[in-house]
Amino acid sequence: MSAGTLTExxxxxxxxxxxxxxxxxxxxxxxxTAGGGCFIGAALSSVDLLVxxxxxxxxxxxxxxxxxxxxxxxxxxxxxxxxxxxxxxELGYFEVERLREHLGPASxxxxxxxxxxxxxxxxxxxxxxxxxxxxxxxxxxxLRGGKNRVFVLLGDGELxxxxxxxxxxxxxxxxxxxxxAVVDRNGRQANLRTEELVPLxxxxxxFEAFGWAxxxxxxxxxxxxxxxFALLPAAAGRPTAVVARxxxxxxxxxxxxxxxxxxxxxxxxxxxxxxxxxxGAGPAALASEGRVVR
Amino acid sequence: MSAAATYEQSxxxxxxxxxxxxxxxxxxxxxxxxxxxxxxxxxxxVGICEQTLVGAAAGxxxxxxxxxxHALASFLTQRAxxxxxxDVGVARLPVKLVGFVPGLLxxxxxxxxxxxxxxxxxxxxxxxxVFCPADLDELRQALPAIVASRAxxxxxxxxxxxxxxxTERFAIGRAEVLASDEGVSILCYGPLLRExxxxxxxxxxxxxxxxxxxxxxxxxxxxxxxxxxxRPAELVVTLEDHYxxxxxxxxxAEICLAHRLAPRVLAxxxxxxxxxxxxxxxxxxxxxxxxxxxxxxxxxxxxxxxAKA
Numbered sequence: 052m053s054a055g056t057l058t059e060x061x062x063x064x065x066x067x068x069x070x071x072x073x074x075x076x077x078x079x080x081x082x083x084t085a086g087g088g089c090f091i092g093a094a095l096s097s098v099d100l101l102v103x104x105x106x107x108x109x110x111x112x113x114x115x116x117x118x119x120x121x122x123x124x125x126x127x128x129x130x131x132x133x134x135x136x137x138x139x140x141e142l143g144y145f146e147v148e149r150l151r152e153h154l155g156p157a158s159x160x161x162x163x164x165x166x167x168x169x170x171x172x173x174x175x176x177x178x179x180x181x182x183x184x185x186x187x188x189x190x191x192x193x194l195r196g197g198k199n200r201v202f203v204l205l206g207d208g209e210l211x212x213x214x215x216x217x218x219x220x221x222x223x224x225x226x227x228x229x230x231x232a233v234v235d236r237n238g239r240q241a242n243l244r245t246e247e248l249v250p251l252x253x254x255x256x257x258f259e260a261f262g263w264a265x266x267x268x269x270x271x272x273x274x275x276x277x278x279x280f281a282l283l284p285a286a287a288g289r290p291t292a293v294v295a296r297x298x299x300x301x302x303x304x305x306x307x308x309x310x311x312x313x314x315x316x317x318x319x320x321x322x323x324x325x326x327x328x329x330x331g332a333g334p335a336a337l338a339s340e341g342r343v344v345r
Numbered sequence: 346m347s348a349a350a351t352y353e354q355s356x357x358x359x360x361x362x363x364x365x366x367x368x369x370x371x372x373x374x375x376x377x378x379x380x381x382x383x384x385x386x387x388x389x390x391v392g393i394c395e396q397t398l399v400g401a402a403a404g405x406x407x408x409x410x411x412x413x414x415h416a417l418a419s420f421l422t423q424r425a426x427x428x429x430x431x432d433v434g435v436a437r438l439p440v441k442l443v444g445f446v447p448g449l450l451x452x453x454x455x456x457x458x459x460x461x462x463x464x465x466x467x468x469x470x471x472x473x474x475v476f477c478p479a480d481l482d483e484l485r486q487a488l489p490a491i492v493a494s495r496a497x498x499x500x501x502x503x504x505x506x507x508x509x510x511x512t513e514r515f516a517i518g519r520a521e522v523l524a525s526d527e528g529v530s531i532l533c534y535g536p537l538l539r540e541x542x543x544x545x546x547x548x549x550x551x552x553x554x555x556x557x558x559x560x561x562x563x564x565x566x567x568x569x570x571x572x573x574x575x576r577p578a579e580l581v582v583t584l585e586d587h588y589x590x591x592x593x594x595x596x597x598a599e600i601c602l603a604h605r606l607a608p609r610v611l612a613x614x615x616x617x618x619x620x621x622x623x624x625x626x627x628x629x630x631x632x633x634x635x636x637x638x639x640x641x642x643x644x645x646x647x648x649x650x651x652a653k654a
Contacts, residue, residue, distance in 0.1 A: 218397045221397050
């Protein structure tokens with residue numbers, strides 16, 4: 052067996068571990084749809100991105116949350132927070148049992164990220180904010196001569212916000228090559244497909260025209276994500292955008308690519324059926340309606 | 346030495362004393378001309394985008410910086426309001442917002458540039474301190490305390506020459522009582538203090554005793570100074586270049602309710618209207634804010650039957 056093949060075999064094994072981790076995170080997300088619900092479609096869309104970033108890309112750890120040299124991840128789309136909480140819990144930032152407190156009376160786990168939860172760098176919920184906040188963090192890192200990086204996870208619907216594009220101009224003007232925007236490009240915003248409401252394509256060309264280097268990848272493929280994040284910045288002196296093509300509801304066919312399963316609240320029986328579906332059973336029987344919250 | 350230069354000197358002195366200080370702007374450089382060179386990378390001009398300005402300031406504050414964010418008061422507090430409220434306010438970050446040409450100081454720019462609701466907007470944000478110095482001396486005296494505070498802050502900028510001979514050192518939340526006679530109590534803030542002092546002199550010449558209170562800080566406000574001004578007064582005057590709602594008159598009403606006080610009040614403010622754009626002396630005259638017009642309005646109010654006041 053050649054060294055190259057061995058490396059490839061190890062990578063496949065490691066990918067299998069990441070796939071298993073992502074499946075556990077998806078199960079956490081599904082369980083958060085009980086007792087009031089969550090933005091399940093958005094969360095399942097970004098699970099693979101968050102699992103990959105926290106496992107293989109970000110230089111951060113549960114015992115280094117105050118380390119000024121750490122890499123930052125800012126969850127700008129916000130409503131996919133079950134994916135972040137599931138990932139952080141699985142990786143030891145807080146107890147997995149705490150996920151059961153979701154929407155509890157004294158819980159910090161609600162529909163959008165709270166800084167009271169270990170590992171959450173900044174709160175969000177109002178779209179179009181954290182690319183600007185990320186610019187401030189990246190500017191300070193550069194002022195201090197740091198090598199760490201700032202990753203901002205954006206939703207594609209969020210790109211309707213003008214503040215994203217002014218921040219894109221400013222990041223390029225400031226030549227922030229320690230800033231990486233990752234777009235969860237699932238093609239859907241709250242109710243509609245992005246291209247039906249406010250078309251975003253050609254999206255990579257837009258980032259490039261704004262002075263960014265841009266890569267487009269399959270946001271559910273760990274090998275492709277490895278390549279996308281392997282060499283950063285993608286171009287010296289420029290911020291990097293990674294447009295990750297994803298699927299709303301990814302991993303649970305009954306929820307995939309559906310306009311009415313962005314936010315959903317399911318009964319305990321439905322949740323168990325969805326978890327079974329995640330693990331390979333047939334389609335879950337769902338009577339609960341997706342709730343329109345916006 | 347120009348007024349702008351001395352503001353710059355204050356910022357430079359603060360930046361020299363404190364590594365955490367950075368100065369930011371949305372290309373409002375009129376009073377920051379020398380800072381790009383003097384501060385180097387600690388001067389950050391993002392261009393004409395107030396939302397990104399405030400969001401980036403929040404990010405810098407998360408990393409331990411104290412950003413002094415200098416931008417036009419109207420666009421800073423109105424256009425970027427939700428970024429102030431959500432990124433700076435919710436996290437209670439020590440971002441120091443400096444609103445340039447607030448109140449009447451936008452002069453002939455017109456309604457787009459009139460920050461005459463800024464006090465109301467900023468006061469709604471929990472934890473936000475609001476400062477309204479009367480002149481450049483007071484502003485320069487206040488800056489170190491404002492920067493030292495770990496609270497978010499909004500400061501109404503002024504480069505005006507001394508409005509009065511100040512009698513009290515600046516302290517956050519402490520008003521300056523410039524005259525303490527019992528009769529008419531004038532409460533005011535900002536450059537209008539100069540006109541209020543002229544009115545006080547005119548009233549004094551007419552035998553009307555005046556207490557003149559320069560509030561300086563509107564949040565946290567000096568409640569004791571206001572109560573002390575209200576209790577003995579025949580007439581309380583609120584003077585401000587702000588809408589009637591949400592500014593000093595509202596603050597007075599809140600305090601009076603809390604203390605079960607019901608004074609006779611003459612509110613001198615901009616009502617619910619934009620002011621007609623013009624150079625400042627003309628605006629002061631037309632809006633009835635000159636010392637002479639203020640004295641007349643106060644005398645008229647004193648002569649009116651109580652029920653009509």
